Amino acid sequence: MTIARYENFTINRLTFDTDTFGQYTTTITKWFSTRGRVKDVHNNTQITKDERVYTDLTNFTVNYTPNTREIVDNQNLYSITWRGFDWRITDCLETNDRMNVIFMCYRNDPVVPV
């Protein structure tokens, strides 16, 4: 048996607003820290005519609790901070035995000119 890859990360609340210039703003506020299994990060690059777009994808597996259920129900309102980066939730999978929740998350690196 190897050691399962559990890592610490933070669950954040997202609040959305509009600033005085009419631009949309997102405020990230820490909700709680937790620990879960993190899958290998899938790093993807798309190259267009002008720029390179880096996208990272990974899965976070956490225990099924009232808090994680709330995230499943409102996944647009939460994000995950792991290794200093903010990951947005694209998919939530509740396991059938209601013991785990899997969050599929992505993040974009800054767009780089080709």
Add this chain to the structure above:
Amino acid sequence: MPLDSLTNGPYLGTTRNPFSYEKIEQVSRDLQTEWLTLDEITQQLNLFQDESQDSYLQSLELATRFAIEDYLGMSIFPITWKVYYGATNGMTGTQSAFDLPEVSQANQNTAGVVINSVSYYSGGNPPVLTVLDPTLYFYDPTGNKILVSSIPNDISEWMTNPVIVTYTTNASPIAQYPVIKQAALLLLTHLYNNRSNSFQGALNNIPFGVDQLLRAYKPLVM
């Protein structure tokens, strides 16, 4: 060899085998105090600051503590018991020994138990429960028994078990041993992960699990 004294004075001062009590009842147990802290539990379950299941975890903690206490036959927090003894011919007017069904050891010159009361049913119809003066008995921690200098001769002849002892076991110091707590955390994780009594397929114990951690601390109980 312990003296088998079933027929030869079951309440004399020697070591008795079997012990002289007839039945025991648990009458009080701590249902409140936290043994494993929520911090220890949430670390173990990888929940950390996710506090949304705290009350559920506390109920699991209680069940785990009870299971460990019952497995070891020791109290992590004080437990009060009531023990019943039968009456025999020749019991009155002489010194009698009443075994307690507990195995706690004296810890730092403190006995493992507190004797709350020794009482007996006196004869009459109906019988009356009478509490013995504490000066008439003492606890012998070397033999886990109470020595009563003299049982009054008005003890009921008709009741099955006219002598009743109430005692409280003190918290055992081994409750704070990391190995005991680790066993408890393993058991708690099992209860957290398996919430049904049935399962498709056989569950197997992990090697070096709860039994392994607790075995050295489990006294041989007759």
